[in-house]
Amino acid sequence: MSxxxxxxxxxxxxxxxxxxxxxxxxxxxxxxxxxxxxxxLFPDLLQAIGNLEVAKxxxxxxxxIWLMIIPMLLKIDFGSMREVGQHWKGIGVTLFIxxxxxxxxxxxxxxxxxxxxxxxxxxxDQLDSYIAGLILLAxxxxxxxxxVWSNLSKGDANFTLxxxxxxxxxxxxxxxxxxxxxxxxxxxxxPWDTLFLSVLIYIVIPVALSQVLRQVLLAKGKLExxxxxxxxxxxxxxxxxxxxxxxxxxxxxxxxxxxxxLLAIPILIQVYFxxxxxxxxxxxxxxxxxxxxxxxxxGASNFFELAVATAIALFGFNSGAALATVVGVLVxxxxxxxxxxxxxxxxxxxxxxxTGK
Numbered sequence: 001m002s003x004x005x006x007x008x009x010x011x012x013x014x015x016x017x018x019x020x021x022x023x024x025x026x027x028x029x030x031x032x033x034x035x036x037x038x039x040x041l042f043p044d045l046l047q048a049i050g051n052l053e054v055a056k057x058x059x060x061x062x063x064x065i066w067l068m069i070i071p072m073l074l075k076i077d078f079g080s081m082r083e084v085g086q087h088w089k090g091i092g093v094t095l096f097i098x099x100x101x102x103x104x105x106x107x108x109x110x111x112x113x114x115x116x117x118x119x120x121x122x123x124x125d126q127l128d129s130y131i132a133g134l135i136l137l138a139x140x141x142x143x144x145x146x147x148v149w150s151n152l153s154k155g156d157a158n159f160t161l162x163x164x165x166x167x168x169x170x171x172x173x174x175x176x177x178x179x180x181x182x183x184x185x186x187x188x189x190x191p192w193d194t195l196f197l198s199v200l201i202y203i204v205i206p207v208a209l210s211q212v213l214r215q216v217l218l219a220k221g222k223l224e225x226x227x228x229x230x231x232x233x234x235x236x237x238x239x240x241x242x243x244x245x246x247x248x249x250x251x252x253x254x255x256x257x258x259x260x261x262l263l264a265i266p267i268l269i270q271v272y273f274x275x276x277x278x279x280x281x282x283x284x285x286x287x288x289x290x291x292x293x294x295x296x297x298x299g300a301s302n303f304f305e306l307a308v309a310t311a312i313a314l315f316g317f318n319s320g321a322a323l324a325t326v327v328g329v330l331v332x333x334x335x336x337x338x339x340x341x342x343x344x345x346x347x348x349x350x351x352x353x354x355t356g357k
Contacts, residue, residue, distance in 0.1 A: 023333075025330060025331075025332075025333050025334055027235075027239055028239075028242060028326075028329055028330045029330070031239050031242035031243045031246060032242070032246050032253070032330075034243050034246075035242065035243040035244065035245065035246025035247040035249075035250060036246050036247070036250035036253060036254065037250075038243065038247045039246065039247035039248060039249075039250035039251065040250060040251075046244070046247040046248060049244060050248060050316075050317050057197065057198075057201060057313060058312060058313070058317070060244070061241060061244070061309065061312055062201060062202075062309070064237040064238075064240055064241045064244075065202055065237075065241070065305060065306075065308070065309040066206060067233055067234060067236075067237035068234050068237045068238050068241070068305045069202065069206045069210075069234075069305055069306070070206050070209060070210050070213070070230075070234075071227065071230035071231060071233065071234040072234065072305075073168070073206055073207055073210035073211075074210050074213060074214050074217070074223070074226070074227060074230070075147065075227065076161070076164055076165050076168060076210075076214075077161060077165065077214070078165045078168075078169065078211065086158070086159075086162075087156070087158075087159045087162065087163075087287075087291055089282070089285045089286075089287045089291075090159055090163075090282055090285075090287045090291040090292065090295045091159075091162070091163055091166065093278055093281045093282050093285065093287070093295055093299075094163055094167075094278060094295045094298050094299050095166070095167075095170075096281075097274050097277060097278045097281075097295075097299035097300075098141045098167060098298070098299060099170065099174065099178070101274060101277065101299075102138050102141075102270065102274045102299065102300075103135065103138045103139045103178055103182055104182070105138075105270055105273060105274065106134050106135060106137070106138035106266070106270045107131070107134075107135050107138075107182045107185060107186055109134070109266035109269055109270055110130070110131040110134040110135065110186070110266055111131065111186060112266075113262070113265060113266045114127055114130045114131050114134070114262075114263075114266070115127055115131065118262045118265075121256075121258055121262060122256075122259060122262060123256070123259075123320070126319070126320030127320075128186070128187070128188045128320075129315055129319045129320030129321045129324075130263060130320040130321065130323070130324045131186050131188065132183055132186070132188050132311070132314070132315065132320075132321040132324075133263075133307070133311050133315075133319075133320060133321035133322065133323065133324025133325045134263070134266060134267065134324050135179060135182045135183060135186065136179060136306075136307040136310050136311050136314075136321065136324075136325060137267065137302050137304060137307040137324065137325050137328040138270060138302060139175060139178050139179050139182065139307075140171055140175055140302065140303035140306045140307060141164075141167040141171070141298060141299075141301070141302070141303060142164075142298060142301035142302055142303050142304075145301060145332065145336070146160065146164060146294070146297060146298050146301055147160060147164075149294065149297040149298075149301065149336055149339075149340055150293070150294035150297065150298075152337075152340045152344075153293035153294060153297060153340050153343050153344055154290055154293070154344075155290055155291070155293045155294030155297070156288070156290045156291050156294065159290075159291045159294060159295075160294045160298070163294070163295070163298055164298070167298070168203075168207060171203055171303075172199070172203055172204055172207065175199055175203060175306075176192075176195050176196050176198075176199045179195060179310075180192060180195060191314055194313055194314050195310070195314060197313070198309065198310045198313045198314065201309075201313075202306055202309045202310065202313075203306065238305065238329070241308060242326060242329065244317070245308070245312075245317065245322055245323070245326050246326070248317035248318050248322075249317075249318065249322070249323050249326075253323075259323070260323075260327055260330070263323070263324050263327040264327050264330070264331050267327060267328055267331055267335075268331060268335055270300075271300045271301075271331075271335050271336070271339065272300075272335075272339070274299050274300045275296040275297065275299055275300035275339045275342075276296070276342075277299070278292075278295050278296040278298075278299035278300070279292055279293075279295070279296040279343060279350075282295050282296070283350055283353050283354070286353075286354050288354075289343075289347050289350050289351055289354075292343070292350065293340075293343040293344075293347075296339065296343055297336065297339060297340065297343070300336070300339055301332070301336055302328055302332070304325060304328045304329045304332060307325040307328060308322065308325045308326065308329070311324070311325045
């Protein structure tokens with residue numbers, strides 16, 4: 001093991017997931033049950049919530065998304081991007097995967113599975129919407145949970161922080177054009193005004209606010225305490241959003257429960273493909289394992305909070321796009337934990353390649 005990785009391993013010792021993060025899949029499943037029940041018992045209430053819109057932005061969902069996103073963005077120090085040069089190989093691999101491979105591979109998998117292989121088992125009028133949801137899911141790299149994955153894989157904290165900060169900066173400018181391009185390639189109508197409004201509301205403004213708030217809290221020495229307080233609020237907001245989504249999607253899920261399984265298949269394939277491609281490329285460039293591991297995890301995971309919000313804004317609560325992004329939330333924890341296990345168990349193989357053994 002390199003000296004760099006030995007230091008990182010000591011820093012990461014004892015890192016663990018909290019109760020909510022570890023059992024996120026269980027909470028999501030409970031939200032599915034609760035949401036479907038509420039949608040069946042109180043359809044008028046759910047419809048009233050869905051109608052609370054201004055300029056195609058659902059106000060309750062916008063508030064919930066902000067509660068999810070801002071605590072995550074508070075963790076990010078954009079000043080850490082000055083350290084990008086120290087890990088330029090790992091940074092380069094991750095950027096290549098995040099922006100030039102993952103979105104396009106997901107668009108291809110969506111077309112192959114949704115429009116071709118699974119078309120007969122899915123509602124015909126939602127096929128394009130499902131593909132759009134998968135594209136939205138893959139177009140934004142993970143911001144928050146990746147810190148957990150990095151700790152569990154004994155990843156270099158400085159690399160992870162600088163990579164996430166760089167990805168968030170790129171996302172401000174590249175998310176809307178990339179989504180528009182891929183939706184266009186998939187022959188899906190692009191509501192550009194709504195897409196740019198979504199970027200403004202769910203990326204630009206939260207990033208700006210979080211950085212101002214971060215500086216204030218740092219000056220007062222209250223950043224860590226605030227993050228600990230806001231973390232359960234962020235996760236609770238995610239769960240409430242899922243309850244509302246399944247309140248609207250409940251009848252469709254009950255009618256065709258196979259939909260969730262079919263949507264999960266291309267998501268799982270793209271996660272393993274992109275993570276292993278990133279891991280292998282880092283090994284080819286002889287990058288230290290404590291950088292390659294989080295690189296693989298950042299390359300595979302998704303900013304599902306942004307994907308859910310944008311899907312709702314572009315296509316609505318009842319859309320296949322919203323459901324597809326929620327499936328991404330459902331599989332996020334178990335599949336990413338499996339990737340963590342893979343990179344941890346193959347550390348010996350990886351480092352043997354670096355020394356030429």
